[in-house]
Amino acid sequence: MNAAAIDFDGPEALRKPLQAALARVVDPELALSITDLGLVYGLHVDDAGARVRMTMTSPACPVIDLIVEDVENELDRVLPAGCAIAVEVCWEPAWTPDRMSERARRFLQR
Numbered sequence: 001m002n003a004a005a006i007d008f009d010g011p012e013a014l015r016k017p018l019q020a021a022l023a024r025v026v027d028p029e030l031a032l033s034i035t036d037l038g039l040v041y042g043l044h045v046d047d048a049g050a051r052v053r054m055t056m057t058s059p060a061c062p063v064i065d066l067i068v069e070d071v072e073n074e075l076d077r078v079l080p081a082g083c084a085i086a087v088e089v090c091w092e093p094a095w096t097p098d099r100m101s102e103r104a105r106r107f108l109q110r
Contacts, residue, residue: 003091004038004099007053014078018043018050020042021074028063032107033060038099041090049084055095064089 006022008015022043023035032052034040042053052071056064068087075085097105 001072006035007042007050008044008051011042014045017078018075021078022052023069024074025067025070027057027067028055029061030108032104034067036101036104036107038101038104039067041046041093045079049086050079052085052087053090054087054091055093057095059091 007018008019010018018069019035022040023033025034026032027034027039030037039041039056040052040054042051044051044053052075054071056067061067068089070087073083075081079085100108
């Protein structure tokens with residue numbers, strides 16, 4: 001099973017580079033990418049910039065700020081210069097292990 005799909009709305013030419021950028025962001029507590037964990041719900045790109053809608057495995061996650069900063073930095077490497085980046089951390093729908101990729105499940109033995 002693959003990780004939960006990321007809802008993408010934007011130029012098709014940016015889909016794979018942006019998804020690859022998000023896959024480079026690792027949750028330091030679990031040593032897995034945020035895409036393998038299924039933390040990213042959506043990515044919207046237009047002339048105004050890029051908006052990421054994502055969650056964490058727990059509202060008590062102590063590395064939320066670090067992960068958000070890493071998302072911003074990785075997207076900044078791919079997007080055109082000066083493109084605004086906004087990351088929204090949301091709690092609905094709640095994250096569940098069902099969103100994880102098979103690779104993440106094996107790694108965490110779930």
